[in-house]
Amino acid sequence: xxxxxxxxxxxxxxxxxxxxxxFTALRDVxxxxxxGEFTGLxxxxxxxxxxxLNIIGGLDAPTEGSVTVLDMPLGGKNHKELAHLRRxxxxxxxxxxxxxxxxxVFENVEFPLLLIGMAADERKELVxxxxxxxxxxxxxxxxxxxxxxxxxxxxAIARAIVKKPKLIxxxxxxxxxxxxxxxxxxxxxVHLNQELSTSFIFATHDEKVMGYLTRIIHLxxxxxxxxxxxxxxxxxKGK
Amino acid sequence: xxxxxxxxxxxxxxxxxLCFIIIGGCVTLTVFLxxxxxxxLDDMLRQSAILLTGHVKVTTPAYAEEADLLPNDLAILEVDxxxxxxxxxxxxxxxxxRITFAGLLxxxxxxxxxxxxSPMMGIAVDLLSEDTRQPELWxxxxxxxxxxxxxxxDEVLLGEEFASRLEVEPGETATFIGSTMHGGFTTYNFxxxxxxxxxxxxxxxxxxxxxxxxxxxxxxxxxxxxxIFGFYNDMYYDDPAAIALxxxxxxxxxxxxxxxxxxxxxxxxxxxxxxxxxxxxxxxWVIILIFMTVVTIVxxxxxxxxxxxxxxxxxxxxxxxxTKGHVFGTTVxxxxxxxxxxxxxxxAVGLLLTYLVQEVGIDYSSMMEGYDFPMTLVMRAKxxxxxxxxGFIPGVFATMLGTMLAGxxxxxxxxxxxxxxxxxxx
Numbered sequence: 001x002x003x004x005x006x007x008x009x010x011x012x013x014x015x016x017x018x019x020x021x022x023f024t025a026l027r028d029v030x031x032x033x034x035x036g037e038f039t040g041l042x043x044x045x046x047x048x049x050x051x052x053l054n055i056i057g058g059l060d061a062p063t064e065g066s067v068t069v070l071d072m073p074l075g076g077k078n079h080k081e082l083a084h085l086r087r088x089x090x091x092x093x094x095x096x097x098x099x100x101x102x103x104x105v106f107e108n109v110e111f112p113l114l115l116i117g118m119a120a121d122e123r124k125e126l127v128x129x130x131x132x133x134x135x136x137x138x139x140x141x142x143x144x145x146x147x148x149x150x151x152x153x154x155x156a157i158a159r160a161i162v163k164k165p166k167l168i169x170x171x172x173x174x175x176x177x178x179x180x181x182x183x184x185x186x187x188x189x190v191h192l193n194q195e196l197s198t199s200f201i202f203a204t205h206d207e208k209v210m211g212y213l214t215r216i217i218h219l220x221x222x223x224x225x226x227x228x229x230x231x232x233x234x235x236x237k238g239k
Numbered sequence: 240x241x242x243x244x245x246x247x248x249x250x251x252x253x254x255x256x257l258c259f260i261i262i263g264g265c266v267t268l269t270v271f272l273x274x275x276x277x278x279x280l281d282d283m284l285r286q287s288a289i290l291l292t293g294h295v296k297v298t299t300p301a302y303a304e305e306a307d308l309l310p311n312d313l314a315i316l317e318v319d320x321x322x323x324x325x326x327x328x329x330x331x332x333x334x335x336x337r338i339t340f341a342g343l344l345x346x347x348x349x350x351x352x353x354x355x356x357s358p359m360m361g362i363a364v365d366l367l368s369e370d371t372r373q374p375e376l377w378x379x380x381x382x383x384x385x386x387x388x389x390x391x392x393d394e395v396l397l398g399e400e401f402a403s404r405l406e407v408e409p410g411e412t413a414t415f416i417g418s419t420m421h422g423g424f425t426t427y428n429f430x431x432x433x434x435x436x437x438x439x440x441x442x443x444x445x446x447x448x449x450x451x452x453x454x455x456x457x458x459x460x461x462x463x464x465x466x467i468f469g470f471y472n473d474m475y476y477d478d479p480a481a482i483a484l485x486x487x488x489x490x491x492x493x494x495x496x497x498x499x500x501x502x503x504x505x506x507x508x509x510x511x512x513x514x515x516x517x518x519x520x521x522x523x524w525v526i527i528l529i530f531m532t533v534v535t536i537v538x539x540x541x542x543x544x545x546x547x548x549x550x551x552x553x554x555x556x557x558x559x560x561x562t563k564g565h566v567f568g569t570t571v572x573x574x575x576x577x578x579x580x581x582x583x584x585x586x587a588v589g590l591l592l593t594y595l596v597q598e599v600g601i602d603y604s605s606m607m608e609g610y611d612f613p614m615t616l617v618m619r620a621k622x623x624x625x626x627x628x629x630g631f632i633p634g635v636f637a638t639m640l641g642t643m644l645a646g647x648x649x650x651x652x653x654x655x656x657x658x659x660x661x662x663x664x665x
Contacts, residue, residue, distance in 0.1 A: 086558065087560025111556075115559065
């Protein structure tokens with residue numbers, strides 16, 4: 001695997017059994033994601049965006065072809081090995097935040113570090129840092145129910161970034177936010193992308209998100225229809 | 240991680256409160272049921288031992304065979320030498336000779352003519368010697384309803400109902416009319432020292448309690464006794480030990496060709512008490528087992544409900560790289576935390592309830608009117624060592640089992656559906 005590549009996908013096919021036959025969600029997908037890219041998977045419903053995210057995140061297995069993520073070929077890996085990959089190297093941001101309601105902001109962000117088994121002092125330092133990145137140092141002790149939607153998503157971002165993963169997978173991260181909050185969130189993500197060189201891959205329909213992407217992979221009927229590299233995204237112009 | 244889990248359990252009341260109440264309640268009931276059954280069984284055995292069987296009993300084989308007829312002509316002779324030998328050989332027990340007899344009790348008027356008369360059944364035990372434990376065993380002092388305890392060999396206590404029916408008062412004479420152990424006719428004037436209410440159904444209507452010395456005099460049974468009762472010093476009936484003791488004693492003392500050689504029976508060998516003991520023990524464990532099964536099913540359902548409510552959380556955790564086994568393990572760990580906490584509280588409440596029923600008792604005498612079976616009329620629980628931990632079986636293990644059954648769904652979760660499922664959680 002090329003040192004500069006964070007994800008390598010070769011001749012990927014994904015079939016789902018339907019009735020007596022099967023439905024092909026992805027066909028002959030071949031692409032690479034490079035370190036530090038801010039990539040979006042764009043396409044209509046059923047085009048294969050989420051399936052591709054699932055496979056890159058080790059949540060689903062390819063039917064054919066090969067996928068290598070963070071130097072780990074995913075073919076033949078068991079549940080525990082894939083969980084280890086996600087735990088150590090991948091952060092997730094969900095459309096609906098999925099914060100743990102009974103824990104504070106600090107504890108929600110701390111959770112991935114607990115899974116890694118990190119010492120308490122180190123955890124505190126990293127959580128404080130992550131909350132500073134997303135501008136929530138004043139909400140450390142708040143519970144999710146006390147936060148706005150935008151703040152919840154910022155907590156979710158802090159939770160995804162706290163372990164400084166090389167890759168963050170985000171599924172429609174702005175779908176539940178208004179325009180102002182969407183821009184805020186995307187600006188935070190762009191900042192983290194630039195500061196930490198973390199690679200991001202989004203599945204999105206949102207024009208506002210697309211305006212920040214440096215690469216857009218258009219999927220139609222499970223195939224890559226267009227792979228667009230954008231040197232100056234619309235919302236980053238002049239920044 | 241454990242601290243993290245404890246925080247979650249304490250803060251998420253909908254996760255912990257209902258479980259806590261149900262588990263705590265079940266543990267309380269388990270502890271109380273155990274204490275109640277043990278107390279009830281213990282009371283029954285104790286009552287039976289004192290009244291009818293002893294923990295072990297020595298008679299002649301001939302007497303044992305005809306015991307229902309109270310055949311004092313088949314009584315044990317030379318009791319004192321046998322008592323001395325048994326006291327020396329079996330120091331874990333104390334021994335008490337007894338005469339059980341029947342006849343008529345005649346209450347004369349001032350001129351000596353019969354005023355009232357009734358059939359009677361008498362038990363004579365050692366009430367007066369210095370080292371006797373019989374008044375303590377029978378717990379006589381608080382059960383005297385009128386008069387006082389006997390102070391002379393010819394003084395007797397009458398059952399309160401019996402005395403009321405005969406319209407006899409303390410201090411009056413009661414004449415026993417019956418036969419001696421040799422078959423001769425006898426009359427003997429007892430003095431009524433007082434009336435006693437033993438709190439046992441089936442005893443009282445025809446009952447007198449006499450001193451052994453007076454009965455021996457009345458029945459011409461010097462040096463003899465119908466039976467010799469043996470009691471463990473701590474008054475706890477140890478069934479296996481009693482069986483072993485009985486076998487050993489009979490090997491040494493009982494001779495097949497001598498119908499008058501000493502013959503020992505354990506409590507379980509008499510009055511079908513063995514069946515009662517076995518049945519009560521089985522019944523107790525069956526009830527506890529059923530109870531535990533119900534608790535497990537209830538907690539299984541609670542776990543399922545909780546699992547549904549936390550579906551999104553589990554999905555998020557799996558996506559973030561927690562293994563299914565770890566998610567499952569933490570839910571089980573949470574159940575252990577809840578189970579332990581609830582078990583501690585439930586056990587404390589259960590012990591308190593058991594203690595109350597042990598001290599105060601439940602009087603059900605009104606329900607036993609007309610029953611002749613000798614049973615205690617106040618049910619008492621008893622705190623036994625296992626009451627301190629038995630609640631933890633349903634409290635922790637049933638909780639764990641219920642959670643593990645409910646948690647199987649975690650392993651069936653399709654990770655490829657996580658993003659869609661988590662979107663639906665909104």
